[in-house]
Amino acid sequence: MSAQDDSIKSAVSQQFGQVAANYRTSAVHISGPDLEAMLMAANLPADALVLDAGCGAGHTAVAFAPHVGRVIAYDLTEAMLPQVEAVAQEKGILNVATQHGDVEELPYDDATFDAIVTRYSAHHWPQPQRALAEFARVLKPGGIFLISDIVAPPDAAADSFLQTIEVLRDPSHVRDHSIAQWQAMMAAAGFSSEAIFTHDLSLHMGQWLTRINTAPVYAEAIRALMTGAAQALKARFSLPGQIPPGDDCYFTIPGAVLHGVKDYGDNV
Numbered sequence: 001m002s003a004q005d006d007s008i009k010s011a012v013s014q015q016f017g018q019v020a021a022n023y024r025t026s027a028v029h030i031s032g033p034d035l036e037a038m039l040m041a042a043n044l045p046a047d048a049l050v051l052d053a054g055c056g057a058g059h060t061a062v063a064f065a066p067h068v069g070r071v072i073a074y075d076l077t078e079a080m081l082p083q084v085e086a087v088a089q090e091k092g093i094l095n096v097a098t099q100h101g102d103v104e105e106l107p108y109d110d111a112t113f114d115a116i117v118t119r120y121s122a123h124h125w126p127q128p129q130r131a132l133a134e135f136a137r138v139l140k141p142g143g144i145f146l147i148s149d150i151v152a153p154p155d156a157a158a159d160s161f162l163q164t165i166e167v168l169r170d171p172s173h174v175r176d177h178s179i180a181q182w183q184a185m186m187a188a189a190g191f192s193s194e195a196i197f198t199h200d201l202s203l204h205m206g207q208w209l210t211r212i213n214t215a216p217v218y219a220e221a222i223r224a225l226m227t228g229a230a231q232a233l234k235a236r237f238s239l240p241g242q243i244p245p246g247d248d249c250y251f252t253i254p255g256a257v258l259h260g261v262k263d264y265g266d267n268v
Contacts, residue, residue, distance in 0.1 A: 106135075
C-alpha cells in the first residue's frame with residue numbers, strides 16, 4: 001500500500017468519523033430506487049451470508065437483512081459501526097454484525113460469502129481494482145456483487161465538473177468511475193457484469209453540503225461553479241439558475257447499479 005493510499009484512507013476515516021451520525025438520518029442513504037433495484041436483483045437464498053462493503057450507517061445492510069441469513073456490515077470508519085447498530089436496533093434487525101476494516105484487505109477466508117453489496121462508498125476507494133480482487137476471493141463461485149454508486153458521465157466536460165464539485169465538497173473523495181470503467185475492472189477481477197439500473201439522483205444542495213460538513217470556502221466555490229456553469233452542464237446536472245439562502249435547491253448527479261457474478265473457474 002502506498003503512502004498516498006494510506007493518506008486517503010486516513011482522510012476518509014477522519015472525515016466520516018466526524019459526521020457519522022448525519023448518515024444515520026440521511027434520506028438519500030436510508031432508501032432510494034437504486035436500493036430497491038439492488039434488493040430485486042439479489043434473489044438470494046434465505047440462509048445467504050452477505051457482506052456490506054463500506055457500509056456507512058448500515059442502511060443497505062439493514063435492508064438486505066430480512067431476506068438473508070446474516071449480513072456483516074464492514075467499514076473503514078470505526079465511528080460508523082455504532083450507527084449501524086443503532087439503525088438495526090431501530091428496525092428490530094438481529095442478524096446484522098459489524099466489522100471494522102479496509103475493503104482492499106478483507107479478513108475473511110476464500111469463498112466465504114454468497115453476496116457482496118456496496119452503496120455510495122466505492123468513490124472513496126483508492127484502489128478499486130484491489131477491492132474487487134478481494135471481493136472475488138471471498139465470494140463463493142457464482143456469488144454476486146452488487147454496487148450502487150455515483151458514476152462519471154461519458155462527456156469529458158461533465159465528468160470534470162462532477163469530479164470537481166465532489167472533491168470540493170469532500171476532500172476524501174477519490175473518483176466517480178464510469179459504468180464502462182466499472183465493467184472493465186469487474187471483468188479483470190473475474191466477474192461478468194451488467195448495468196441493471198441508471199438514474200439521476202436528486203440532491204438537496206443544503207443537505208448535501210451539511211451532511212459532510214463542507215468547509216465554507218469550498219461550499220462557496222461549488223456555488224460559483226454551479227451558477228457559472230455552461231448551459232450544457234446546467235442541463236446535464238439540473239443546476240439551479242440561482243442558489244437561494246440556505247442552499248435550498250436541488251440538482252442531480254448520475255448514478256447506476258451494476259450486477260456482477262463471480263465466474264466459475266480458477267482464474268480468480
